[in-house]
Amino acid sequence: MDFNRNLEKYAELAVKVGVNIQPGQTLLVRSPIECAPFVRNVLKHAYDLGAKNVHVEWSDEECTLVKYLNAPEETFNEFPRWISDQYVDIAKEGGAFLTVYAQNPDLLKDVDPQRVANFQKASGMALKEWRSYTLSDKCKWSIVSIPTESWATKVFPDVSNTEAVDKLWDAIFKCTRVDSQDPVDAWKKHNADLKLRMDFLNENNFKTLRFKSGKTDLTMDLPEGHIWLSGSSQDPNGIEFNANIPTEEVFSMPHKFKVNGVVHSTKPLVYGGNVIDNFALTFKDGKIVDFSAEKGSETLGKLIDTDEGSHYLGEVALVPFKSPISDTNIVFFNTLFDENASCHFAIGSAYRTCIKNGDSIKDDELDNYGVNDSLTHVDFMIGSKDMDITGVTYDNKEVQVFKNGNWAF
Numbered sequence: 001m002d003f004n005r006n007l008e009k010y011a012e013l014a015v016k017v018g019v020n021i022q023p024g025q026t027l028l029v030r031s032p033i034e035c036a037p038f039v040r041n042v043l044k045h046a047y048d049l050g051a052k053n054v055h056v057e058w059s060d061e062e063c064t065l066v067k068y069l070n071a072p073e074e075t076f077n078e079f080p081r082w083i084s085d086q087y088v089d090i091a092k093e094g095g096a097f098l099t100v101y102a103q104n105p106d107l108l109k110d111v112d113p114q115r116v117a118n119f120q121k122a123s124g125m126a127l128k129e130w131r132s133y134t135l136s137d138k139c140k141w142s143i144v145s146i147p148t149e150s151w152a153t154k155v156f157p158d159v160s161n162t163e164a165v166d167k168l169w170d171a172i173f174k175c176t177r178v179d180s181q182d183p184v185d186a187w188k189k190h191n192a193d194l195k196l197r198m199d200f201l202n203e204n205n206f207k208t209l210r211f212k213s214g215k216t217d218l219t220m221d222l223p224e225g226h227i228w229l230s231g232s233s234q235d236p237n238g239i240e241f242n243a244n245i246p247t248e249e250v251f252s253m254p255h256k257f258k259v260n261g262v263v264h265s266t267k268p269l270v271y272g273g274n275v276i277d278n279f280a281l282t283f284k285d286g287k288i289v290d291f292s293a294e295k296g297s298e299t300l301g302k303l304i305d306t307d308e309g310s311h312y313l314g315e316v317a318l319v320p321f322k323s324p325i326s327d328t329n330i331v332f333f334n335t336l337f338d339e340n341a342s343c344h345f346a347i348g349s350a351y352r353t354c355i356k357n358g359d360s361i362k363d364d365e366l367d368n369y370g371v372n373d374s375l376t377h378v379d380f381m382i383g384s385k386d387m388d389i390t391g392v393t394y395d396n397k398e399v400q401v402f403k404n405g406n407w408a409f
Contacts, residue, residue, distance in 0.1 A: 003169065010144070010178045011041030013245065015049060017187045018142030019096040020241045023050030026095035028087070030057045035100045035146040042098065055090075061107050061150065068111040068273075076119040079126035087130040096140040096241075104150035105333040108273025116272040117302035124306065124375030135377070136352040136359055137233045140241040145172060145336050154333050175246045175325045175337060187242065194230035197250045197318075200409060201228040204399055206391035209316065211263065211343075213387040218261030218283065220254045220316060223370035225356035228252045233353070246325060248340040251317035253350040255370035257286040259313055263345065267331060267338045267381035274299045275333065279380075287311050288347075303347065309374025315346035315354075321385045321405030335379050343383030343402075348374035 015021050027046050031039050036058075043054050067075070090097070108116055133139045152164040159167065173179045177186040211218045231247040232240050260283055268277040276296030281288050288311050293300050304310055319342055320326075326341035350372045352358030358371070366373050389402035400408040 006169075006173050006178050007038060008041060009183050010173065010176065011038060012045050013176065013178060013183045013187065014042055014098060014142065014144050015045040016184055017242050018144060018245050019098050019140045020239055021046050021049050021051050021096060022239060024052050025050075026090055026093060027051050027054045027098060028057065028090050028095060029054060029098045029100070031059070031100035031146075032102050032148060033058045033060045034148045035102060038146050039100065061104055061148075064273075065107055065111075068108055068115055073115070076115045077122050079119075079123045081126070084126045084130060087127065088133075091130055091133040091139040094139065094237075096142075097134070098141070099143045100146050101143050101334065101336055102146045102148045102151055103270060103273070103334070104148065105154050105268075105270040105275050106273070107150070109275075111273065113272075113274070113298050113302050116274070116299070117306070120272055120303075121306055121375060128375060131349075131377075134243075135349060137235060140235045140239065142241060142243055142245060143336055144176075144245050145334055147172065151334065155330060171328055171330055171332075172337075175328065175340075177246075177324070187245075191230070191232045191240075191242070194232075194248075194250060197407065198228045198230040201250060201252070201318075201391075201401075204391055204393060206399070206401075207394045208392040209401070210390045210392070211261075211382070211387065212390075213264075213384050215264035215280075215384075216262065216382060216387070218259065218263045220313075221258030221370075222252060222316075223255045223355055225369075226252050227354050227356060229351070229354060244336060244340065246337065246340050248319045248323045248325060249317040249344075250319075251315055251351075251354070253354040253371065254313045254316050254345075255286065256312050256350075256367065256372040257370060259283045259286045263382050265380055265382060266342055266384045268333055269296075269378070269380045270333050270335060271296075271303055271378055272299060276300045276303075276380075283313075286313070303376070303378060306348070306376045307374055309372050310348050310376050312347075312372045312374075313345050314348050314350035314372040314374065314377055315344075315379065317344050317346075317379070318389070318402065318407075319343050319383055320402075320407050321383060321387070338381055339379045341383075342381035343387060343389075344379045344381045346377050346379045348372070348376040348378055 147168040152168040156164040180186040279293035282290040385405040
């Protein structure tokens with residue numbers, strides 16, 4: 001009974017707080033077939049709130065794996081036009097997008113990395129117009145996660161499959177505040193707290209951030225006119241939504257050409273069905289000039305070489321070491337959760353909303369403002385309990401932002 005009630009509350013949270021569906025609005029749900037019971041709950045809540053139509057796009061990991069292992073090479077150099085057209089059409093008409101992200105972290109470990117890289121690039125090119133809507137909050141979008149057996153057993157390998165799924169459900173309910181009496185109200189209070197952190201950073205208008213820990217030593221300038229954002233966003237009609245459930249971050253963009261030093265990962269990164277772990281990136285004038293990884297080095301190299309923009313950063317996000325997600329002491333092998341337990345950067349495209357008048361900057365002028373553009377946007381975790389972050393203002397005043405992994409104010 002508790003599980004069914006929490007599942008119901010989770011679906012309601014995704015619809016009311018995640019995409020915040022409005023009467024007459026269209027919703028596209030993208031989900032693995034294993035998550036069907038949750039998606040059915042989502043549909044019910046969406047229609048109860050007045051959604052005009054809810055489309056569901058199902059995926060199946062076993063079919064995906066069969067395709068990667070058996071399809072001809074040219075298959076991975078193209079992406080169905082009808083899919084990208086559908087996404088853009090829904091975005092143009094003011095629709096919303098909900099993604100249920102529940103990937104098997106090791107799904108493609110035996111697949112040629114070049115096939116994965118080719119398809120990532122092809123899909124990135126095909127979906128670039130649609131992503132221009134999500135990266136600039138021109139439409140409402142949100143991501144949630146649901147346990148699948150393959151994912152749960154990766155997180156909890158020492159228990160039975162059934163127990164692993166149950167444990168992952170419990171962790172998700174806790175991290176998303178679904179286990180509270182009123183999750184929707186809990187998220188209103190959480191968003192308000194994040195906005196206090198956001199306001200502090202915007203008021204200080206830092207020119208530079210310095211990241212220092214036992215392994216990381218990096219200096220990052222921020223573009224003039226940069227904006228810090230937090231958990232919730234607003235669409236063009238002023239309707240609030242939460243792109244990530246859960247979220248603990250306050251984020252902005254680094255200056256494309258003004259990042260220097262070395263940064264080490266602190267959690268595994270799952271990318272393209274593979275795990276990249278214990279890796280380091282070296283930056284010079286914003287560009288990744290060297291990298292190493294104990295696991296997934298070839299996959300990391302393919303990611304960096306996606307295009308010119310994937311050699312630079314597009315996001316800087318501050319997350320305290322002490323948070324509901326970090327406090328679980330679980331490595332989720334799922335970026336949605338792991339990135340919200342740790343400060344993180346993103347390789348690739350920046351969010352246009354993170355700079356003043358970002359929507360009006362033409363693509364060929366982005367470099368002039370220090371804004372990165374890319375076919376990809378991949379978060380990786382760099383926060384740790386010994387991470388110190390110092391902000392430097394334009395008048396050279398130094399302010400402690402993080403001390404020992406947590407907010408210093």
